[in-house]
Amino acid sequence: MPRAEPIKGVRGMRDLMPQERALWRTVETAATRVAQSFGYQEIVTPIVEHAELIERVGEDTDAVAKELYRFEDRGGRHLALRPEATAGLVRAYFEGHLNQGPQPARLFLIGPMFRYNRPQKGRYRQFFQFDVEAIGAESPALDAEVIELGATWLQELGLRDLRLELNSIGDEKCRPAYLELLRAYYRPLKAELHGECQRRLEKNPLLLLDCKVPQCQPFKAKAPRVTDHLCDACAAAWDGVRRLLDAAGIEYNHDPYLVRGLDYYTRTVFEFFPAQAAGSQDALGGGGRYDGLARAEGWPATPGVGFASGLDRVTELVEASGAEVIAAPAADVVVLADGGLDVAAAEVARLCRTARSVAVDYEPKSLRAKMRSANKLGARWVVLLSEAEAERKVVQLKDMASGEQVEVAWMDLPERLS
């Protein structure tokens, strides 16, 4: 019978191995600490949502059409693996009655998201996001707050050379008129735009500003800017956000070409980049205001603003920045017993465990080999146990750094190790 192929991991999905987790943990704990310091509370929402929640929200964008993990469950429900956190968070905000508590609800979430992309560097089909949302209030101070929160987190991770790009895309009052201006500007140029942009012109002209194809670039400079055509409320919010960022000492560039392709996004849009990165590919995180999202989901109109960041890229950058993350050894103490002493070894380990992390080497190998693995594990102490010693309820306790070895009674181990 032919040997079966080993079953490999699923394409685009990766394991975060123990040695990587040390780095990830520092990134995640910093996220948690910073979010909590801004008064945000952790929330966990399901990885699976109704496909409709995502689809209605991302209506006929390429992204949803091609990159959503959709499936049917055994009950015939059309479900999807969440591709981002906000839609589910807004849903939870209503279903969990946070809309009846103090506003805004300040929430954060760290967890896996799924997009059916072709995998490549820094892009996985399962990836992780840190997501922060302030739902239920429209003060521009909250826009500045989530920006400051994100910036604080990235800086705490040692990513100091950041560039913050900022823009406003208006709202349902002022944007329609602006889009008409934009169409009017671009219509005579239609033939010179690349194919995708020709289609965008009538359907979603805002995306013309975001196009990176060389042939479309020359026309951007003279295109009308949305920030010159904001209604009074949006203009006031735009001023407010910038005033607050100035006061917080957060530098930003006004990027008039930073836009979003979905209607429910309103006003503030922002993205963080590493300072040296020229491309728009390497955003470390971004976000903005989505006052139309709750409505799109079928809930009462409710404002919200958020920040999201891909941890896969952030950890990569933190690592590249040379930050020393020292992985703790798997165990401080390793118990090495002669063959047949498993029960005694387990009991000794139990005693040591009250003071230190302990692993037992049960392998039927030579003592020399066990010493070597204890050394590789980075153990600080080794506890040696022979049959004669087990009968006397003592062990040899060896300090791996100094090489010193002393006989210790079992009962004294916790004290000796603490």
Place this chain on the structure above:
RNA sequence: GUGGCUAUAGCUCAGCAUGGCAGAGCACCAGAUUGUGGAUCUGGCUGUCGAGGGUUCAAAUCCCUCUAGCCACCCCA
């Protein structure tokens, strides 16, 4: 979704052009060291050469298909 490159021992890779015994380093195991780690030395184990098909007396090597990985494009709600 499109294109380029790649796949050989547990890991990193050589071998492929021009078909002819399956290799190296690391890791692992053992010994030098009569139960005691790190350094050194000696020895040993490890293979469906990604999968399937084709050409050939003969395929890791040439051809086709598939799968997976990397890189770029695209996308990033």
